[in-house]
Amino acid sequence: MKKFEIKLKVGADNGNSEQDIIINGTQLQQADVYGKVVGRLKNLEELDQENFINNLEDNLVIGIATSKYINPGEYYIGNHTLRSGVTVRNTEVGADNNKTNSEVVYLNVIGQIAAYAVKKAYKGDKTTTDIEINVDMTTALPIQQYNKMEAERFAEKFMDGEHRLTVKTPEKDYFVNIKFNFVKVIPEGVTTTFAIAGGAEEIFKTYNQKVKENLSKDTKDSLYLEELNTPYFAKQQRRILHISIGESTTEYPITDGLAFDPNFVQGSNNGNGHAIKKALPLFNEEFRCNYSRQMYSDVVKNPAHKFHQDTVDYLMGPLEDEAEEIYRKAVDELEKANNEVDVIMIYGGGSILMREFLEPRLEDVARRIRSKILYVDKEHAVTLESKGLYNFTNSAIFKVLKEKRLASAK
Numbered sequence: 001m002k003k004f005e006i007k008l009k010v011g012a013d014n015g016n017s018e019q020d021i022i023i024n025g026t027q028l029q030q031a032d033v034y035g036k037v038v039g040r041l042k043n044l045e046e047l048d049q050e051n052f053i054n055n056l057e058d059n060l061v062i063g064i065a066t067s068k069y070i071n072p073g074e075y076y077i078g079n080h081t082l083r084s085g086v087t088v089r090n091t092e093v094g095a096d097n098n099k100t101n102s103e104v105v106y107l108n109v110i111g112q113i114a115a116y117a118v119k120k121a122y123k124g125d126k127t128t129t130d131i132e133i134n135v136d137m138t139t140a141l142p143i144q145q146y147n148k149m150e151a152e153r154f155a156e157k158f159m160d161g162e163h164r165l166t167v168k169t170p171e172k173d174y175f176v177n178i179k180f181n182f183v184k185v186i187p188e189g190v191t192t193t194f195a196i197a198g199g200a201e202e203i204f205k206t207y208n209q210k211v212k213e214n215l216s217k218d219t220k221d222s223l224y225l226e227e228l229n230t231p232y233f234a235k236q237q238r239r240i241l242h243i244s245i246g247e248s249t250t251e252y253p254i255t256d257g258l259a260f261d262p263n264f265v266q267g268s269n270n271g272n273g274h275a276i277k278k279a280l281p282l283f284n285e286e287f288r289c290n291y292s293r294q295m296y297s298d299v300v301k302n303p304a305h306k307f308h309q310d311t312v313d314y315l316m317g318p319l320e321d322e323a324e325e326i327y328r329k330a331v332d333e334l335e336k337a338n339n340e341v342d343v344i345m346i347y348g349g350g351s352i353l354m355r356e357f358l359e360p361r362l363e364d365v366a367r368r369i370r371s372k373i374l375y376v377d378k379e380h381a382v383t384l385e386s387k388g389l390y391n392f393t394n395s396a397i398f399k400v401l402k403e404k405r406l407a408s409a410k
Contacts (some may be wrong), residue, residue: 002125002128003128003130003131003132004117004120004121004124004125004128004130004131004132005131005132005133005134006117006120006121006131006132006133006134007133007134007135007136008023008024008113008116008117008133008134008135008136009023009024009135009136009137009390009393009394010022010023010024010113010135010136010137010138010390010393011137011138011139011386011387011388011389011390011391011392011393012109012137012138012139012386012389013139013140013188013191013383013385013386013389014032014099014102014104014105014108014109014139014140015032015246015247015349016032016090016091016246016247016248016249016271016273017031017032017090017246017247017272017273017293017294017297017349018030018031018032018247018349018382019031019032019078019108019109019112020382020383020385020386021109021112021386022386022387022389022390023112023113023116024116025390026116027383027386027387028057028112028116029382029383030057030058030077030078030079030108030112031078031079031081031082031090031294031298032078032090032091032104032105032108033078033081033082033088033089033090033104033108033294034075034076034077034078034081034089034103034104034107034108034111035075035076035081035084035086035087035088035089036073036074036075036076036086036087036089037061037073037074037075037076037084037086038086041061041074041168044061044168044169044170045170045171046170047170048170049169049170049171052169052170053118053119053122053169054119056115056118056119056167056169057078057079057112057115057116058078058079058080059080060076060077060078060080060111060112060115060167061074061075061076061077061080061167061168062074062075062077062107062110062111062114062165062166062167062168063075063165063166063167063168063173064165065164065165065166066164067163068160068161069103069106069157070103070106070107074168075107075111077107077108077111077112077115078108078111078112082294082295082298088292088294088295089103089104090104090292090293090294091104091105091247091248098145099141099142099145099154100141100145100150100153100154100157106157109137109139109158110163110165110178111165113133113135113178114131114133114165114167114174114176114178115167117131117133117176118131118167118169118174118176121174128174129172129173129174129175130174130175131174131175131176131177132177132179133176133177133178133179134179134181135158135178135179135180135181135183136180136181136182136183136393136398136402137158137180137182137183137184137393138183138184138185138186138191138389138390138392138393138398139154139183139184139185139389140185140186140187140188140190140191140385140389141154141185141187141188142187142188142246142248142249142251142267143187143188143189143249143251143252143253143265143266143267144249144267144268144269146185146186146187146188146265151185151186152185154183154185155183155184155185158180158183159180159181159182159183162177162178162179163177163178163179163180164176164177164178165178181402181406182398182401182402182405182406184392184393184398184401184402186389186392187251187253187260187265188244188246188249188251188267188385189242189244189251189252189253189267189385190242190253190255190260191385191388191389191392192242192244192345192347192384192385192388193240193255193257193258193388194258194387194388194389194391194392194395195384195385195387195388195391196230196233196388197230197233197234197258197391198387198388198391199230200230200380200384200387201229201230202379202380203374203376203377203380203384204227204228204229204374205377206375206377207224207227207228207374207375208227208228208229210224211224211225211226211227221367222367222370223363223366223367223372223373226372228343228372228374237256237257238256238257238342238343239254239255239256239340239341239342239343240254240255240341240342240343240344240345241253241254241264241330241333241334241337241341241343241344241345242254242255242345242347243326243330243344243345243346243347243348243351243358243362244347244348244385245270245271245272245326245346245347245348245349245350245351245354246271246272246273246348246349246350247271247272247273247297247349247350248269248271248273248274249267249268249269249270249271250267250268250270250271250326250329250348250350251266251267252264252266252267252268252329252330252333253265253266254333254337254341264333264336264337266329266333268325268326268329270322270325270326270329271322271350272297272300272315272319272322272349272350272353273293273297274318274322275315275318275319275321275322276293276296276297276300276315276318277293278318279296279311279314279315279317279318280293280296282314283296283310283311283314286310286314287307287310289307296311299311300312300315300353312353315353316353319353319354319357320357322350322354323354323357323358324357326354326358327357327358327361327362330344330362330365331365334365334369339369339371341369341371342371342372343371343372343373343374344362344365344366344371344372344373344374345373345374345376346358346359346362346373346374346375346376347375347376347380347381347384347385348381348382348384348385349381349382351375351376351381352378352381352382355375358375359373359375362375
């Protein structure tokens with residue numbers, strides 16, 4: 001039987017709540033969790049094969065026979081974990097969440113890459129069961145964890161040998177072998193500059209609407225006088241303070257053009273996850289639930305859920321505390337930089353619910369220091385980093401770094 005072979009380019013943003021990954025241009029979003037299969041998989045063979053594979057990223061179960069990085073066994077990956085009823089394993093919120101050592105990050109990356117390849121193989125030849133994948137990938141580490149040695153150690157985790165796993169489906173197992181040809185690790189937050197350079201015009205829509213409305217008024221707000229677009233950032237090196245708010249950490253790098261300023265690569269242990277940790281026991285006690293942090297986070301994101309408003313209500317107090325700490329840290333970074341920034345840019349999954357607390361105060365700061373402020377809308381706030389990572393994988397810089405790495409390995 002002929003082996004299916006595929007080359008993949010990947011940008012993987014491994015959040016503490018959500019994995020945002022782009023594989024050959026396809027954007028995927030999954031809960032960044034896994035769970036160990038206990039006993040035998042139940043009723044898998046009764047499901048329709050084609051429908052199962054068409055939605056494989058949401059039905060994902062993988063098997064690991066041998067690995068340096070995870071114990072042998074079968075694992076639910078991503079969203080499937082939350083429906084399985086097993087113990088949910090996620091990245092811990094706090095100072096000890098080292099992504100380089102994380103089993104969650106490792107399993108979700110190789111699992112989603114394998115699932116993508118299985119779907120492509122199935123469309124081409126339904127009899128194929130052996131799959132060979134070659135991958136180029138860019139991923140990131142929190143700024144607080146990032147240094148050259150740690151970045152190389154994280155990259156080597158993927159480039160060290162081949163990764164063999166099985167993907168379980170109703171009719172048969174797929175045997176997948178993944179080889180990472182080159183992996184580049186860069187600091188979180190910095191990645192969005194590559195999204196902007198790649199033409200992410202959609203992120204400027206709300207800002208530019210404010211500009212149009214402002215210019216039609218008799219008394220004009222100095223903050224919204226000029227539209228933002230890709231050429232604005234391309235025609236000269238713009239200095240940007242990034243406020244990238246995640247589940248567990250917030251990053252505050254300053255970039256000049258596409259490069260980050262090594263004097264301003266700060267991060268803090270602030271984000272939605274810390275607020276959820278405070279709200280969770282109160283909510284569980286009130287509603288007699290046993291939610292994990294990840295489950296709580298998913299209900300907060302789902303307006304159709306019957307407990308959505310309740311989870312939001314319990315969250316807003318602790319969330320305001322997190323926003324206050326983030327605001328103070330951002331102001332500190334600006335003062336250290338003598339307020340020499342052209343744009344304050346706020347994004348990330350944690351920025352969405354904090355907007356009402358942060359945006360008005362940061363607008364005041366931007367007026368005072370004669371900067372612009374770009375608060376990215378919720379439709380793009382979460383995926384911006386993965387787009388930047390994917391653009392980096394397809395960049396000339398990545399190609400040069402890859403060639404240098406391959407030449408040194410000879």
